[in-house]
Amino acid sequence: MRHPIRVLVPAFAALAAAGTLTGCLGTTPTPDDVPQGSKSPSATASPSAAKAAAGSLGAPGSACALPVSFGLAADWKPAAVKITDDEAFAIIGKQGPATLVCEVDAKPAGNIGYLRVWTAGKGPARTALEGFVKAEESTSKVSYKETKAGALPAVEVTYTVYNKLMEESKEERAFAVAAPKGTVIVHLGGLDTEEHREMIPAYDLARSTLKAEQ
Template sequence: MPVRAPLLGPALLAAALLTACGTTPEPDARASAAPSPTPTPTASPAPRTASLGGPGTACDLPVSFSLTEDWEPTEVEPPADPDFAELIRQGPATIVCEAKAEGSSDIGFLRVWTAPKGPARATLDAFVKADKSKGTTLTDLKVGGVPAVEARYSVYSELMEEWRDGRSFALVTAGGVVVVELGGLDSGEDEMVAAYERVKSTLKVS
């Protein structure tokens, strides 16, 4: 008895006929109508930061802290001519490092000063008074887990012929008193104040 080939079902038969004619079967409409997966929203990246004050950074300081990356730090070298030594001094303090707000339209800077050992409050008060300030308010606080004092005041800008906001804080370290100052023509702007507050919140005593 001859052996019969197995019978093809209707769907397989149709596919075989289409393939034989050189035609590819249409995809299932239900599959093509399936919704595309919804992309997962991504959070905005946090501002990148740079460390300052530690080994290998731009300035060798008795403290270390974090700066937003657009702030460019530079070590301040003592002038070769001693007649210009007063240019890097303010009251009892000497400037050792400066960071400028390079990535902003605002004009501002953060300066780190050091002074001989002594009470932080007296050092900061003398530092601020040497800048021809007015309306100074001193507040005790802790920065980097150690006692510190902060000053808020107004400083007169001879260039702009107006008063601008100024703020700074001081704390005692093994290397003497460190004063961190926020200055510049736009020191009262939110972006400038945020950079100063970042220093306060990330500062560590070496």
């Protein structure tokens, strides 16, 4: 069920106003962020919606140069994120061992959320992913499984996070791979569980088309 969009998080508003974070590090949406023609509460996303990639991300020359590349769903807009050295603001782009380097905005495709890419240096994918989730506040129902991302071994996690602003829990998920150029975590959140579930086809597209960059 859709919920009214509530207030913007003050800290993130201050960051945006100060221009301390470059790129388009996402904030809690405001009413102006709601895409025009957004789905009605009864609408659901078909798994076939993101079968064919409308673009790619990760290779040199793309919006974000990453240790991996993967396919993008139609109308999802990527942008690189650069975290400054200012300690007060750098914490926004750090989670456990991971640093945010890229985010893909779903609003142009009709959803409120982001597919975010984090890097964690070289090391086991599961170790990085567990550290990433443990650094998130108010998590529950955490479940890990071994899987594949393209042809690469991967670890995937599903969990819920209690959102104090919205006063409800919402589903989130992520997968991690240890690529030759470093470990990568691809995370899908969303405004709420409904938005999250509608965006899963784009997440699955990224996972199924992922390959290591050499």
